[in-house]
Amino acid sequence: MTTPIIRFYVLPADSGLEHRLDLACKLAEKAQQEQLKTQTSTLNSTASELESKTAQLKKAQDDLATAQADLAQQESDLNATLIKVAKQEDMLKTQQGRIDELVGVRTSIIKDLSAALKQNNLKATVDTKTGDIVLESAIFFDTGKYGIKPAGLELLKKFLPVYFSVLT
Numbered sequence: 095m096t097t098p099i100i101r102f103y104v105l106p107a108d109s110g111l112e113h114r115l116d117l118a119c120k121l122a123e124k125a126q127q128e129q130l131k132t133q134t135s136t137l138n139s140t141a142s143e144l145e146s147k148t149a150q151l152k153k154a155q156d157d158l159a160t161a162q163a164d165l166a167q168q169e170s171d172l173n174a175t176l177i178k179v180a181k182q183e184d185m186l187k188t189q190q191g192r193i194d195e196l197v198g199v200r201t202s203i204i205k206d207l208s209a210a211l212k213q214n215n216l217k218a219t220v221d222t223k224t225g226d227i228v229l230e231s232a233i234f235f236d237t238g239k240y241g242i243k244p245a246g247l248e249l250l251k252k253f254l255p256v257y258f259s260v261l262t
Contacts (some may be wrong), residue, residue, distance in 0.1 A: 199224060207260045214256050216249070229253070 207227070208220045219228045234246035240252075 099167050159207065203260060207257065210260050211253075216253055216256065218253065227257075 197249050204222055207225075208222075211218045211220065212245055213223045217230060220226070221228070229249065233249055236243060
């Protein structure tokens with residue numbers, strides 16, 4: 095913005111310059127008023143845009159605060175879930191240890207039972223996976239009969255003490 099220069103002139107009376115000067119002042123004043131209107135309009139437009147941007151910023155800040163609160167809740171939920179998972183993993187390890195122990199005991203019983211049956215010359219087969227004991231059914235029963243044969247009773251008398259000695 096430039097600084098206006100004001101000059102004063104002394105004019106002879108009735109020169110018509112006074113009227114022209116008055117007219118020039120009025121034109122300059124009108125131009126300044128137009129310029130002021132334009133600047134006021136620009137200022138109002140900028141103020142309106144600033145209000146709009148301020149409202150958008152406020153909404154974005156509110157959305158961010160909500161998102162941060164949601165994130166904090168999710169982190170809390172995740173931590174609670176991780177604690178539960180850790181407890182369940184511990185329980186699983188404990189149970190797996192018990193299962194391994196039981197399987198080990200069962201495997202040991204199966205081996206011991208097979209060895210004891212062989213040592214006592216008893217004809218029986220022990221399934222190494224299930225522990226099922228298979229004795230010859232021909233020794234126990236005649237075809238079509240339900241009564242145990244004497245040889246079957248003798249085998250049971252020898253088998254049962256061996257079987258129970260392994261289990262105890």
